[in-house]
Amino acid sequence: MNPIGLVSMQFARPFGPEHFALLPRIKGLGFDFLELLVPEKGEFELASMRRALAEAGLGVVLAARVNLQRNLTSAEAGPRQAGVDYLKYAVDCAVALGSDIVGGPLYGNPLVYAGRAPTPVSEAERLARFQRSVDGLGAAAAHAAAAKVRLAVEPLNRFETDIISTARQGMELMQALPPSVGLLLDSFHMAMEEASMAEAIRLAGPRLLHFQANENHRGFPGTGSVPWPAVTQALVEVGYTGPLSLEPFRRRDERFGISFAQWRPPQENEDESLRASARFLREQLHLAKAAPSRRTN
Amino acid sequence: MNPIGLVSMQFARPFGPEHFALLPRIKGLGFDFLELLVPEKGEFELASMRRALAEAGLGVVLAARVNLQRNLTSAEAGPRQAGVDYLKYAVDCAVALGSDIVGGPLYGNPLVYAGRAPTPVSEAERLARFQRSVDGLGAAAAHAAAAKVRLAVEPLNRFETDIISTARQGMELMQALPPSVGLLLDSFHMAMEEASMAEAIRLAGPRLLHFQANENHRGFPGTGSVPWPAVTQALVEVGYTGPLSLEPFRRRDERFGISFAQWRPPQENEDESLRASARFLREQLHLAKAAPSRRTN
Numbered sequence: 304m305n306p307i308g309l310v311s312m313q314f315a316r317p318f319g320p321e322h323f324a325l326l327p328r329i330k331g332l333g334f335d336f337l338e339l340l341v342p343e344k345g346e347f348e349l350a351s352m353r354r355a356l357a358e359a360g361l362g363v364v365l366a367a368r369v370n371l372q373r374n375l376t377s378a379e380a381g382p383r384q385a386g387v388d389y390l391k392y393a394v395d396c397a398v399a400l401g402s403d404i405v406g407g408p409l410y411g412n413p414l415v416y417a418g419r420a421p422t423p424v425s426e427a428e429r430l431a432r433f434q435r436s437v438d439g440l441g442a443a444a445a446h447a448a449a450a451k452v453r454l455a456v457e458p459l460n461r462f463e464t465d466i467i468s469t470a471r472q473g474m475e476l477m478q479a480l481p482p483s484v485g486l487l488l489d490s491f492h493m494a495m496e497e498a499s500m501a502e503a504i505r506l507a508g509p510r511l512l513h514f515q516a517n518e519n520h521r522g523f524p525g526t527g528s529v530p531w532p533a534v535t536q537a538l539v540e541v542g543y544t545g546p547l548s549l550e551p552f553r554r555r556d557e558r559f560g561i562s563f564a565q566w567r568p569p570q571e572n573e574d575e576s577l578r579a580s581a582r583f584l585r586e587q588l589h590l591a592k593a594a595p596s597r598r599t600n
Numbered sequence: 601m602n603p604i605g606l607v608s609m610q611f612a613r614p615f616g617p618e619h620f621a622l623l624p625r626i627k628g629l630g631f632d633f634l635e636l637l638v639p640e641k642g643e644f645e646l647a648s649m650r651r652a653l654a655e656a657g658l659g660v661v662l663a664a665r666v667n668l669q670r671n672l673t674s675a676e677a678g679p680r681q682a683g684v685d686y687l688k689y690a691v692d693c694a695v696a697l698g699s700d701i702v703g704g705p706l707y708g709n710p711l712v713y714a715g716r717a718p719t720p721v722s723e724a725e726r727l728a729r730f731q732r733s734v735d736g737l738g739a740a741a742a743h744a745a746a747a748k749v750r751l752a753v754e755p756l757n758r759f760e761t762d763i764i765s766t767a768r769q770g771m772e773l774m775q776a777l778p779p780s781v782g783l784l785l786d787s788f789h790m791a792m793e794e795a796s797m798a799e800a801i802r803l804a805g806p807r808l809l810h811f812q813a814n815e816n817h818r819g820f821p822g823t824g825s826v827p828w829p830a831v832t833q834a835l836v837e838v839g840y841t842g843p844l845s846l847e848p849f850r851r852r853d854e855r856f857g858i859s860f861a862q863w864r865p866p867q868e869n870e871d872e873s874l875r876a877s878a879r880f881l882r883e884q885l886h887l888a889k890a891a892p893s894r895r896t897n
Binding site for chain 2: 418421467495496519522530557560563
């Protein structure tokens with residue numbers, strides 16, 4: 304059965320040693336691993352985090368954080384090199400923490416969270432971005448492969464990046480990269496960009512390395528419009544055995560002027576909903592395996 | 601039957617007299633009205649646009665364009681006043697063009713398209729934004745009511761604004777405004793932010809003034825994951841007889857690095873898909889009226 308995890312941001316950001324007491328609680332809610340943001344250098348001591356995770360019986364999967372200063376697809380050499388260096392550093396963190404995956408929008412070029420508006424891109428620049436992504440991810444992938452870590456490239460919705468927003472766009476990049484680089488699909492972004500989530504999962508097929516099981520509105524899985532039976536059946540169809548992580552940090556607060564794009568700490572104890580979502584997803588996966596009309600390809 | 605319209609941006613942006621030849625074509629594709637961006641001052645002559653629309657047999661609904669310089673909810677008096685003045689100007693344009701609705705994110709505060717990243721907002725500032733929205737929309741509404749024009753306030757997804765993203769947030773604002781101000785709901789934004797589109801439509805009820813019938817991915821309606829039977833049944837339930845407009849300008853181009861948030865002109869002749877989408881929506885509305893288990897409230 305696929306391991307099911309919870310993102311550290313559900314509770315706190317940044318997440319450090321002062322939050323170690325949360326780890327047994329996360330385990331107790333039914334999660335198998337913690338999805339942890341790659342720490343900035345010196346943010347916390349990796350060995351103590353690894354120890355705390357092991358004591359709680361939790362695995363770990365790393366999520367990389369890019370920005371315009373470390374940006375594989377930048378037209379400028381400085382940020383481009385910093386982007387490659389950062390991914391290598393993230394791989395080293397993964398080794399130190401015991402994660403075999405580093406995922407996220409590894410190609411860079413953030414939009415809204417970097418305060419960047421969508422702007423026209425020439426065909427020459429579009430092709431150059433492709434080549435920079437291949438070169439940068441290729442360099443990081445060699446470092447990752449030597450460490451037995453895989454890179455999971457995440458398509459983001461149109462407002463968060465202008466590089467890859469669908470599985471199809473992601474697979475175009477995958478064709479130019481070794482099998483140690485794969486895709487991370489997130490049903491929040493898919494709900495916005497894909498015509499069919501199931502088709503997107505089938506398109507990724509064996510290149511799917513990590514799945515983030517988020518609702519369309521980023522509330523608790525099972526409270527929105529994501530077609531979970533179709534999603535889990537497609538995951539079973541393609542033989543996906545990797546991690547599924549939850550990032551339901553929208554918070555239940557829908558007053559005027561509350562921004563859903565701005566991270567906020569929990570407003571209430573969410574334990575029961577988190578526990579229910581983990582169980583819900585586990586049961587969906589179980590049922591997907593029992594579905595009668597599964598494809599056999 | 602609700603009038604069904606198409607946004608002018610489907611073909612060109614800006615849309616002016618050089619595009620008048622498109623108007624009979626739009627009518628011929630099965631559309632009843634044009635959704636037109638409020639022209640900037642001097643952008644085109646309003647009387648000639650009105651004449652061209654009438655000759656093509658098309659109605660018109662106006663969509664307002666806000667930015668940080670004309671921004672009802674701004675903390676600064678200048679942009680705030682410019683926001684009110686702009687809405688009054690938009691109402692005057694509506695009268696000149698023959699539209700009885702001015703819709704859009706009238707409250708202002710754009711995020712990604714203004715190159716603004718989500719930032720924390722204090723509780724005092726959140727409440728101040730509410731009051732500024734009420735004051736600004738109230739002032740514009742008085743001008744609009746005198747002209748028999750209604751203002752339709754549109755919730756946008758979390759990446760496009762930090763003011764209103766759901767029907768619930770919108771209705772909180774509606775409680776403080778006269779009935780000449782209502783809501784514009786867009787199923788693209790709803791697909792991201794609402795737990796249930798049908799519930800959101802029921803929540804808006806008689807305050808719903810305009811509906812934008814867009815797919816989750818902004819492709820042609822009927823090619824994505826929006827639950828059209830549930831949406832149209834909810835529209836029928838609340839007795840909605842207003843306009844439905846289509847804005848499917850994503851374009852069919854999913855190569856690496858193509859940004860879906862960046863407006864682009866058509867890449868191919870889209871007439872048959874536009875015609876099919878208009879018919880599809882009309883038939884859905886027809887079927888919704890024939891649905892057996894409609895609520896009677």
